[in-house]
Amino acid sequence: MTTSEKSLDADGLRARVADVLASHDPATADRLEFLRARFDAGLAWVHFPVGLGGLDAPRELQSVVDAEFAAAGAPDNNPRRIGIGLGMAAPTILKFGSEELKKRLLRPLWTGEEVWCQLFSEPGAGSDLAALATRAVPDGGDWIVNGQKVWTSSAHTAQWAILVTRTDPDVPKHRGMTYFVLDMTQPGVEVRPLRQITGEAEFNEVFLTDVRIPDAQRLGEVGAGWQVAQTTLMNERVAIGGNAQPREGGMVGKVAETWRERPELRTPELRDRLLALWAEAEAFRLAGSRLRQQLAVGQPGPEGSGMKLAFATVAQKLASLELEILDEDALRYDDWSMRRPELVDFTGREAGYRYLRSKGNSIEGGTSEVLRNIIAERVLGLPSEPRTDKDVAWKDLPR
Amino acid sequence: MTNADLLYSDVETDLRASVRDLLTDRCEPASLLARAESDEPYDRALWQTLAGELGAAGLAVPEELGGQGASLREVALVLEELGRSVAPVPFLGSAVLATSALLSCDTASTEVSDLLRRLASGEATGALAVPLSTMTDAAFPGDVTAAADGTLSGTVRSVADGTAADVFVVPATGPGGHGLYAVDAAAADVSAPVSFDLTRPIADVTFQGAAATRLAGPDHAPAAVSGALRTGAGLLASEQLGLAQWCLDETVEYLKGRYQFGRPVGSFQALKHRLADLWLELVGARAAARYAADTLARRDADAPVAVAVAQSYCAQTAVHAAEECIQLHGGIGMTWEHPAHLYLKRAKASQVAFGAPGRHRAVLGDLVDLPA
């Protein structure tokens, strides 16, 4: 039976995994060679199209493939290191990129050979992303870009960026933006670390000075950058709050571990608070499962909008409680030295770090306030606040 | 844990629609209020239709015992709808508590199967003679003693749906140890104290040498009582969810239409954020309630954890939703005329039912190895 005849169900996918494992022994194969072979066999993200790392198979079957490779001890693409590429850039490129761009970009994105970052936020445009000011001006077949981005995670390791720019300042802000992919090694791209409350610098400032981008690297139409960015942001929130977790996965597991290891620190009051949070974390873990069950039967519910908000709130309360449980140990911190980490681990390091890092969970990827606005207006249908910025040309907005 | 079905099946959705249609027709807020202060706090006609015609009383009872042969998932769904309209019917006492206890007895015995049949068909209404606040892990109730001649004596306070019962299922201890007995309501002295919850009144029940039929002895009785309490607690989460959903929906609708300062009050962000948070709580509560119903229905080993999580979480959600409903309605929310208080009273009483959330958290801690 040739590979192309294998069915697109769990058994067929297992057979394809076996083929890859047979031709590339995970114990001896070069890591990148192995990942490329997996990509070329359509087993990177099975719901992607054939030829782009997928098989047009149902998305739920990805877990079958991942489990098979993991069981065989195969190397993975270290997804936490390339979260922005996998979670945000890839779906946007898939939806809006030209065939050439998809062919060129998706494979090294998935294998992790090329790290991606997200050049959206600016000093004057955070929650109000559509206010952004980084200018892109056409020049022959290219665009010349000038401006400043900020809070850019992984810019120091990134080869590529997704970038939103202002191309028409004379129309209202949502209409005058254009979306590109940018080669971060281009002249004129300068990345400076921004130290954060944990001591390290996982994000950066990025200065763009006369950076040249070929028009072929545009995603979507000129002026349609807002619509393209929506695809990225929707995927970002799913990526942050929506993944499957075992019971006690994530922050709750860390605090539970501390509780079990340190009987001398227990008090009835701390126990009640811990269990209230345990139950809350479990309720939202189940809500995540429920959401995925709804998606699997083709009935997506509005619950998705809430998962990132719930995740941030619960993680922060748990991390905060852990420091109280730790008592005297909470007076110490592992290390304030300035580093530029390659990957971000919300539940890594020690309790003090986890507490401080969790503060970012309600800011990154859309603040909790903005998410509440979205739920109130789009899910509950409550009226929007009166707005003064919708019909005004971007250049005339107060700032 | 991995194979739990957290969705609503098509059959469940149909069942929801028929229960909701019935309640929309027959259980509107104005009649609820009038009934609450009358001598007839239960709507017996509605209960007859629900239990008899719709078959809701016997949903989880096997067909050979006169029931519908569905599962506790469907029972949970009916509770969601009953919570949504705080319907004054003795469903929790009869179709959930008394019926669950009977299903854990030896159903081959005619005493048990006859009574089950009567409850499942709606011909008779039962109540489990324990205080509604009895915690799921409580010791076997000690309020009632059985004499050597098989008669029962003792008083049980705060029995849910006790004033509507034709028959009590009574845990009692006698010379032969723990047992479960059936006592005709006519043989008991049933009084109705002033109940905090107006739509599910409680009763104080006294037995004075009351004639009783033994349903189970020491082999089955303790498990029957604790199983019924656990089932009640787990399924009550669905009622709490339905109640909270009504409070949220009603408040959102009200705030869209209520104008102050020249705009709908619902456009003020302070209120939008509160309602968004409440909505999110309901997302968690729905998942927890469905999980509890599903694990109870499948007798999954994780059911005790699921019940403790559901009661820890959903009881709070219901109270929070009812409190927000009152506050965000302003003055009208404080009136007797507006139904919001019926929901608040049900929510607060239900928070204490089967043990307040803190007690469930203590049980949860032992179950998931987070010791004191």
Ligand SMILES: Cc1cc2nc3c(=O)[nH]c(=O)nc-3n(C[C@H](O)[C@H](O)[C@H](O)COP(=O)(O)OP(=O)(O)OC[C@H]3O[C@@H](n4cnc5c(N)ncnc54)[C@H](O)[C@@H]3O)c2cc1C
């Ligand atoms: C750890 C971390 C990593 C990040 N990584 C990236 C990245 O890789 N790429 C990138 O582009 N960006 C990144 N960001 C930026 C992030 O997306 C923004 O910080 C965020 O969108 C908020 O924007 P702001 O910082 O300008 O705050 P502002 O928008 O100025 O908000 C200030 C406060 O006002 C509130 N607020 C704003 N508007 C409203 C409103 N309409 N209603 C109610 N409250 C409102 C906010 O919630 C906040 O509390 C990162 C941020 C963090 C913390």
